[in-house]
Amino acid sequence: MGKTHEEICTYLSELFPDAGLEYDDAVPCINVPPALIREIALQVRDDAELAFDTLMCLSGVDFGDGTLGVVYHLDSMSLRQKLTLKVTIPVAEACVPTVERVWRIAEWHEREAYDLVGIVFQGHGDLRRILLPEDWEGHPLRKDYQVQEFYNGMKVPY
């Protein structure tokens, strides 16, 4: 078995002493400050001790308490270990740096998180809606989402 989240958090904290990485025992996951997610992502991918070569899933979440989150589920095929990174941001500044150049699949996952949760990924090359039409209003997976009454003259709620 590979490293536990706690070991990885200690290891990363030594490399990034000022980052303020927090280990969350309940999930378990590591809370990462939004500004550092790209550096941390590159580190965990390229570090031979960690080797997280796969981004299994990237999810946007509305926690319903005025904060949004981006959750990164990572997997290392060679070292057989998993890692969950979590970034929390206030709804008013829903901005996170992109990781699309770290794992290519992040491009589509981030577009989905933008489309459905309304999180803007800074530096993303092609941040368009992916599942909903381009002229749709709002982001459905926000907890305060109100469906629009009409879409191009068609009644929406059925």
Next chain:
Amino acid sequence: MTENLDVLRQGIASGRLKTDELVLNMGPQHPSTHGVLRLELVLDGEIVVKIIPSMGYLHRCFEKHAEAMTYPQVVPYTDRMDYLAAMNNNHGYALAVERLLGIEVPERVEYIRVIMAELQRIASHLVAIGTFGMDVGAFTPFLYCFRDREYILDIFERTCGARLLYNYIWVGGLSHDVHDGFERDVADFIRKFRPTVTEVNNLLNYNKIFIERTAHVGVLPADVAVSYGCSGPMLRGSGVDWDLRRDDPYSIYDRFDWNVIVGDGAAGTLGDCWDRHMVRVGEMEESCRIIEQALESFPAAGDIAEAIPKRIRPPKGEIYTRVENPRGELGYYLISDGSANPFRLKVRGPSFVNLSVIDEISRGHLIADLVAILGSIDIVLGEVDR
């Protein structure tokens, strides 16, 4: 194919052939996009320069629906994502909720789940193989594949009444016990099915025309596959030995003896369309082996409903669970706030993820090859769009 392409490329490079870029819509209503998918193709003559996929034509925001449902009510919705692998979808969701609840299911339930999941894998691969043959111009193998898929659907129908969308694997158990004679039916099917693989091999897989259409086409190198998060036959076709049933074991897969089929580039280049196709062909036999072993030690009696909770309210927490679907890694990221409805349910569908690589592996190919590449990725739009 490759020679034509070289002639075209030389012509363009030497300036003898003047070409302009052209944008062409393939789909959303097009038989070879396997559903309502639109690909915006930027073309240089017949050569694909760039692909911009447009999805969402089947979008019904499953994740939003799930937040308004109780945990058991979500199960039928999972059926409708990858509708060719509904059993596997049910299985993954049931596992996620069970792990949050911390419950174990009875032996007999585990065995039935594994047999159903593997039968579903064979049924799903049969559709993939048959339609892939059709994509590149072979109609007959499709009929053989669908004939055998019917036997599997008959077994499902006898057990739970449905042929496509089952709502069968529930949190903590199953909706019905298997019908009388289930083991005999499954054993009969395996016996009838095995010769089909040889038939399809003779008709399609080692056919010169088929190999010409698929070998060296749409080559996906292993490192690209990993970076794009590709999984299932897509990843194994590129030579990566990775299967969640063995490498991140769930249910009772660790009890059986079977092999992970990996592409070897026998007909062309490692990771081409033919390799992906042959991984699916090989996996059907491995599924048969798992089912046979499961039947040997199948518990004769047991209450399939004994672990089904009366009231499903998982404690606060979250979990990411993944299972090996016919198309690859199906992940459920589930957050519970302690109520009867999921707080957030995110699905990582293998079709969605595998499709994202199409631009990368299709550049420089002809439009006709793009049809083969898309067929070899084997997407189900119900899951891409969710």
